[in-house]
Amino acid sequence: MGGYYLTVLTSIGIQAMAVMGLNVIVGFAGQISLGHAAFFGIGAYTAAVASTRYGLSPLLALALAVLVAALVGFFLGFPSLRVKHDFLAITTIGTNFIAESLFLYLPFFGGALGIGGIPRFSALGLTFGGGQLLWLVWGSVLAVAVLCHLFRRTWAGLALECVREEEVAASSVGVSLVRFKLMAFVLGSAVAGLAGGYYAFFMRFISPSDFSFPVSVMFLSMLVVGGIGTISGPLVGALLLGILPEVFRPLVDYRMLLYGATLLLTIRFQPKGLLGEGGLVERLLSRGGGVGSSRG
Amino acid sequence: MALLEVKGVSKSFGGLRAVDGVSFEVREGEIFGLIGPNGAGKTTCFNLISGVLRPDSGEIRLGGVRIDGLSPDRIAKLGVGRTFQIVRPFSEMTVFQNVAAGIGAHRYGRWHLEASFYRRKETVEEVERIASAVGLSEFLGRKAYGLPLGILRKLEIARALALKPRLLLLDESFSGLRGEEVEQLMELVRRIRDGGVSVLLIEHNMRVAMGLSERMVVLDHGRKIAEGVPELVRSDPMVIEAYLGRGEAGFGAGG
Amino acid sequence: MELFLVQVFNGLAEGMIYALVTLGLSMVYGVLRILHVAHAGVYTVGAYLGLWVYSLSGSLILALSVSMGLCALLGVAIERFVYYPLLRYPPYVPLIGGIAVYLSIEELCRLAAGPYVISFPAALPFKALRLGAFYVTPSQQMIVICTLLVLFLQWFLVSRTEIGLAMRCVAQDMDMASAMGMDSKMVVSLTFALGSAAAALAGVLVGIHHNQVYPTMGSVPAYKSLAIIVLGGLGSVPGAVLASLLIGVVESLTIGYGFPLPRDALAFMAMIAIFMARPGGLAGR
Numbered sequence: 089m090g091g092y093y094l095t096v097l098t099s100i101g102i103q104a105m106a107v108m109g110l111n112v113i114v115g116f117a118g119q120i121s122l123g124h125a126a127f128f129g130i131g132a133y134t135a136a137v138a139s140t141r142y143g144l145s146p147l148l149a150l151a152l153a154v155l156v157a158a159l160v161g162f163f164l165g166f167p168s169l170r171v172k173h174d175f176l177a178i179t180t181i182g183t184n185f186i187a188e189s190l191f192l193y194l195p196f197f198g199g200a201l202g203i204g205g206i207p208r209f210s211a212l213g214l215t216f217g218g219g220q221l222l223w224l225v226w227g228s229v230l231a232v233a234v235l236c237h238l239f240r241r242t243w244a245g246l247a248l249e250c251v252r253e254e255e256v257a258a259s260s261v262g263v264s265l266v267r268f269k270l271m272a273f274v275l276g277s278a279v280a281g282l283a284g285g286y287y288a289f290f291m292r293f294i295s296p297s298d299f300s301f302p303v304s305v306m307f308l309s310m311l312v313v314g315g316i317g318t319i320s321g322p323l324v325g326a327l328l329l330g331i332l333p334e335v336f337r338p339l340v341d342y343r344m345l346l347y348g349a350t351l352l353l354t355i356r357f358q359p360k361g362l363l364g365e366g367g368l369v370e371r372l373l374s375r376g377g378g379v380g381s382s383r384g
Numbered sequence: 385m386a387l388l389e390v391k392g393v394s395k396s397f398g399g400l401r402a403v404d405g406v407s408f409e410v411r412e413g414e415i416f417g418l419i420g421p422n423g424a425g426k427t428t429c430f431n432l433i434s435g436v437l438r439p440d441s442g443e444i445r446l447g448g449v450r451i452d453g454l455s456p457d458r459i460a461k462l463g464v465g466r467t468f469q470i471v472r473p474f475s476e477m478t479v480f481q482n483v484a485a486g487i488g489a490h491r492y493g494r495w496h497l498e499a500s501f502y503r504r505k506e507t508v509e510e511v512e513r514i515a516s517a518v519g520l521s522e523f524l525g526r527k528a529y530g531l532p533l534g535i536l537r538k539l540e541i542a543r544a545l546a547l548k549p550r551l552l553l554l555d556e557s558f559s560g561l562r563g564e565e566v567e568q569l570m571e572l573v574r575r576i577r578d579g580g581v582s583v584l585l586i587e588h589n590m591r592v593a594m595g596l597s598e599r600m601v602v603l604d605h606g607r608k609i610a611e612g613v614p615e616l617v618r619s620d621p622m623v624i625e626a627y628l629g630r631g632e633a634g635f636g637a638g639g
Numbered sequence: 640m641e642l643f644l645v646q647v648f649n650g651l652a653e654g655m656i657y658a659l660v661t662l663g664l665s666m667v668y669g670v671l672r673i674l675h676v677a678h679a680g681v682y683t684v685g686a687y688l689g690l691w692v693y694s695l696s697g698s699l700i701l702a703l704s705v706s707m708g709l710c711a712l713l714g715v716a717i718e719r720f721v722y723y724p725l726l727r728y729p730p731y732v733p734l735i736g737g738i739a740v741y742l743s744i745e746e747l748c749r750l751a752a753g754p755y756v757i758s759f760p761a762a763l764p765f766k767a768l769r770l771g772a773f774y775v776t777p778s779q780q781m782i783v784i785c786t787l788l789v790l791f792l793q794w795f796l797v798s799r800t801e802i803g804l805a806m807r808c809v810a811q812d813m814d815m816a817s818a819m820g821m822d823s824k825m826v827v828s829l830t831f832a833l834g835s836a837a838a839a840l841a842g843v844l845v846g847i848h849h850n851q852v853y854p855t856m857g858s859v860p861a862y863k864s865l866a867i868i869v870l871g872g873l874g875s876v877p878g879a880v881l882a883s884l885l886i887g888v889v890e891s892l893t894i895g896y897g898f899p900l901p902r903d904a905l906a907f908m909a910m911i912a913i914f915m916a917r918p919g920g921l922a923g924r
Contacts, residue, residue: 120731122738171914174674174730178865179914182907185862189901243488244498250485253474259456260434260466261543262489301862305738312735345750348742355736356721359728 094218098290100330101225102283107310107322108232109279114308115317116245117272118252119168120177123184124307126164127277129191129299131157131284136203136294137196147211150285157281158274165273169266184301191296202295209289216289225286229323232279237319239275248272302344309351312359386445387412387582388433388551393442393452395428402428404606405442410551415573415583417597417614419590421626424603426586427469430553433584434466435459446551461489465544466553469586471536473528480524482539483511486546511546518542518572534565538572545576552576554585558592570596594618602626646895647888648773654887655779656848658880659786659841661864661871663834666793669810669874670830673730676737677717678838679861680744685710685839686846686856687752690759699761706843707836714835715828723827741861749854756853759846778848785844786880789837793876796833806830810874859903866910 110124131153138149167179191197198204209216209224216224239245250258251268259265288294306329314325329350333343388410395403403425410416418426431437433444435456444452451459465486474482484502487510491497515521518538523531528539537557544552554573558566566589573596577583587593593600594614602610602617604626610617617623660682667675685706693702717740725733765777797803808816809826817823846852863886868874871882886906894902 122735167911167914174734175869175914177731177734178674178862178869179911181862182866182904182911185907186901186904189904193901238501241501241503242499243491243502246481246485246488246502247492247498249477249481250474253476254472256436256456257468257472257474257543258485259436260460260468261486261547262457262460262492263485264455264457264493267493301858302742305742308735309739342746342750345743345746348739348746352721352736352739352743355732355739356725359725359732 091218094222096330096334098222098225100326101222101229102286102290103307103310103330104323104326105225105229105232105283105286106280107307107314107326108229108236109276109281109283110307110311111276111317111322112236112239112248112279113272113276114311115321116240116252117248117269119269119272120173121180121273121276121304122177122308123164123180123182123187123301123304124276124280125299125301125303126184126187127157127161127280128284128287128303128307129187129294129296130160130277131281132288132294132299133191133197133203133284134281135285135288136206139207139288140203140205145211146207146209146289150209150282150289153285153288154278154281157284158278161273161275161277161281162270164277165270168269168273181301181304184299184304188296188300191299197296200296202293202298203288204293206288206292206294208292209286221286221290225290228282228286232282233319233323240319244268244271305351306347309347309354313350313354386410387447388584389443389445390429390433391443391445393429393432393439393444395425395432395437395440401606403432403439403603406601406603406606406608407442408601408608408611410582410584411599412582413577413580414598415577415585415596417593417600418584418586418603419588419593419600420603420609423605425606426603427555428606429603430466430555430584430586433459434464434553457492460547460549461493463547463550464553465547465549465551467537467540467544467555467557469555469559471533471540473531473536473539475529476527478525478527479515479520479531479539479542480511482528483514483520483542483546486543487511489547514542514545517575518545519568533560534562537561537569541572541576545581549581551582551584554583554587556586556588558587558589566592642895643892645773646891649895650888650891651884652775652779652782652887653891654884655782655786656841656845657860657863657867657887658883659782659789659844660838660860661867661879661883662786662789662793662876663837663841664864665868665871665874665876665879666830666834666837668868669876670806670827671718671722671726673722673726673733674737674865674868675722675834676734676861676865677721677740677744678714678737678834678864679857680741681710681714681717681835681838682842682845682860683748683854683857684713684744685842686759686852687748687842689839689843690757690846690852693759693761699763702761703840703843706839710839710842711832711836714831714838718828718831723824741857745854745857752854754854756851758850759843759852760850761847763847776848778844782844782848785840789840790876790880793833802826802829863903863906866906869910870906870913 106124106128110121113119113121134156135149135153138144138152139146164183168176171179192200209221247263247268250263251265255265310325310329311322313328314323315321329347333340333346386409391407393403393406394401406429418429420426432439435454439452443450446462446464451462474485484507487507488502515524518541520538520542523535541557558569561569570592573583585596597614599613600617601608602623609626610620610623664675664678667673667678688709689702689706692705693699721736721740722733725736763777763781765780767777768775768780797806805821805826808821809823813823867882867886868879871878890902890905893905
């Protein structure tokens with residue numbers, strides 16, 4: 089497979105994974121998070137620092153990336169206990185800016201120059217370059233998708249959905265808002281941390297601007313376009329928004345405009361996304377007289 | 385024997401004393417009515433009992449254990465279920481899931497229990513049993529969004545019953561219902577009581593309140609002004625004045 | 640001590656700029672309860688339009704008029720096509736819409752005018768002023784005067800005119816205002832028009848002040864303004880101005896005294912701290 093396609097597909101896979109994490113927070117638990125790139129970045133920087141400065145094995149560095157991102161997610165989940173909706177939205181935007189600033193200013197993170205010389209990912213004696221990394225990333229994406237699907241069918245998953253729907257009623261049936269909101273943030277950021285770790289081993293070089301607010305917006309657009317709250321939504325969104333500019337090469341310069349315009353049109357006319365309830369795809373399918381999805 | 389004891393409970397919002405030194409008891413296995421003109425503080429009492437609000441002073445005990453100040457989810461787990469004056473169903477979830485959510489009450493908060501799938505045979509059977517008792521069986525697969533009010537009120541009751549509560553708080557569950565639905569629901573409430581669950585209900589519909597309650601308490605401006613069996617309460621001059629003095633006609637003549 | 644005063648003074652000067660940018664945002668929030676991120680897009684467009692008209696005509700007055708007028712229309716267009724139809728959804732939906740609009744505008748500016756920084760050398764009708772140890776540049780004077788003027792006009796409009804009364808009613812309860820016979824839709828659009836004109840004014844003045852116009856000039860104001868209006872108490876225009884000045888001073892002192900906190904993150908940190916203490920913001924919701 090050509091190096092170009094490899095790069096694009098691996099990149100899309102990593103993004104899809106990050107968006108799956110966002111889906112847990114926004115889609116399952118209904119908490120708005122416009123700073124998801126911060127968790128992605130924390131995962132990336134943890135993996136980068138651990139493997140370069142501390143010489144940890146990539147596998148260990150990746151595991152650490154997940155743990156650290158989850159821990160930060162726990163703390164950054166606290167604002168969601170105090171504020172809601174648009175206040176929470178700007179708080180998450182704020183945490184994204186704060187995280188990016190920290191990446192930029194603290195020498196520990198390499199400052200504006202970022203961190204380079206990140207080794208290839210290797211585990212159990214195998215080194216994952218090019219094609220192998222692609223398989224690993226997509227294998228992980230699949231694993232995360234399966235886990236999300238299974239999670240939704242557990243009592244914890246049901247509780248998260250109750251939190252999304254009606255907080256007061258949720259507590260009246262024994263769902264602790266504190267516990268489950270924090271759980272959503274921890275799970276979502278852990279997955280983003282994993283994606284970030286892969287990103288570090290993929291790019292071999294990271295810098296603060298890789299994790300800025302527009303990246304969070306990109307993740308959110310992918311989620312919105314693909315269908316908030318569905319399992320395949322993040323994948324569809326990442327594929328669509330990732331492939332289109334690549335397919336139409338002259339469009340690369342228009343990438344951000346594409347994201348912005350797509351997000352705008354989708355949120356304006358289909359706030360639930362293409363795949364979600366009442367979305368375009370669902371309506372097309374049910375008009376075909378058969379499939380008509382429902383997320384029961 | 386007292387299941388719920390409310391002792392000297394007060395709650396103020398800014399300068400307004402919504403609930404002022406209210407005390408009453410709900411016994412095991414009884415239907416207890418909480419009535420009063422608009423703004424008397426009835427829903428505030430419910431919110432205090434179910435943990436949505438914290439009393440400024442006084443105590444609330446369930447089965448002898450203090451519950452005031454506990455979080456609503458904690459109180460739900462201790463056995464208090466409730467409905468809401470303005471229905472709050474989990475709209476994007478099916479009726480089945482709404483009821484199942486209540487069943488999960490005893491699992492939330494415990495890792496090993498939370499991690500199991502909820503669509504197991506026992507749960508499905510339990511949901512079907514509750515739905516059938518309440519009259520929701522045909523709606524189980526439907527999404528809660530857009531269902532008629534009467535069904536949503538039953539949904540809330542079913543969801544609260546799924547907790548296996550000792551005490552059920554019904555907040556104006558009869559409002560907005562048509563005559564025949566009211567009868568059905570009254571029957572259901574009696575069956576719930578017969579099943580061993582105590583019921584505390586807020587009702588504006590006097591026929592329902594008088595017809596269902598074995599004992600009742602009347603609030604006005606946050607204070608208790610009368611207490612006792614319906615026959616006594618309906619003829620208490622202070623109660624009549626509280627209602628008629630506000631231009632509420634039709635008191636005692638049925639709602 | 641003198642270092643301190645100079646820092647404070649610089650901070651106030653920067654704060655005035657934030658205030659001018661944030662004014663319009665505060666007005667819009669007051670009326671629609673929406674965090675209008677696209678406001679920064681209007682700001683950027685205002686700067687470009689002002690620059691363009693000025694370079695063609697040499698007249699600052701004309702540049703300002705055209706820019707403010709066209710941006711007022713742009714603001715109303717955004718309100719009508721993006722925000723108004725989304726009001727029935729949870730508030731973050733129009734917020735995301737606003738972000739999408741902002742990004743699109745930023746990109747369109749980049750594609751239309753190029754990603755470079757363009758200079759905006761405008762002749763201002765002021766001379767540099769000396770106040771003791773402080774040196775107030777012409778553009779700073781212009782900013783202060785315009786900010787105060789806009790503040791005054793806004794105060795006058797809201798508290799002394801009938802339209803202003805309508806605006807206050809709509810801000811309290813839109814449906815009720817409509818029920819009372821007010822044309823809420825028109826009031827909302829008017830607020831957007833005025834707020835957007837203020838954004839354009841800010842864009843032009845800041846462009847002149849920093850002598851820089853570039854596509855991403857709105858990105859920091861876009862989000863920092865949000866933090867500022869929360870700090871100042873949502874919907875309160877004087878509060879937003881005070882918070883702007885405060886943030887300007889705090890940022891200036893932090894840089895001046897070399898605290899290792901990143902400047903742009905400060906406003907957000909303050910905002911988050913306020914939220915944790917008072918979830919409704921300083922003014923409460």
